[in-house]
Amino acid sequence: MHARIYILRFPKDTSDKPFVYELVKKFDVESNILKADILPHREGMMVLELKGTRDHIKEGLEYLKSFGVKVERLAAEAKRDESKCFQCGSCTGVCPSGALYIRRSDMAVLFDPEKCTGCTLCVTLCPVRAMDISVSKKNNGKKAREVYATT
Secondary structure: OEEEEEEEEEOHHHOOOOHHHHHHHHHOOEEEEEEEEOOOOOOEEEEEEEEEOHHHHHHHHHHHHOOOOEEEEEEEEEEEOOOOOOOOOHHHHOOOOOOEEEEOOOOEEEEOOOOOOOOOHHHHHOOOOOEEEEEEEEEOOEEEEEEEEEO
């Protein structure tokens, strides 16, 4: 399962369209609305986490673009401060993508930044704040630095 966070900007004439419903129904893509500001007859904005196969997400995003929705991917850069982490494992219980997990052979808490979606659940749960996630916009493979950082 593939998961990424996107910023969607809706033209004012599309505020009455059930886009999130269509993503689920037509493209078998799970969605988690992280933030939304959509009013009738005004431009709207939504921060949305999408989960599904890469192909289904791509098809769903193309569908949105066909209605004039502007799509920007948020890229999360996650880092763990190894000097702070004392391997308690609390983060592994809340990580929805499996980026934080326990290697059973030696009970080590491991982190795979490639799997991280940037949800920030680990940041707020970690008792020593060993995790840091910064989020930045990503356009055409290039990052626009620091939209916000969670510390």
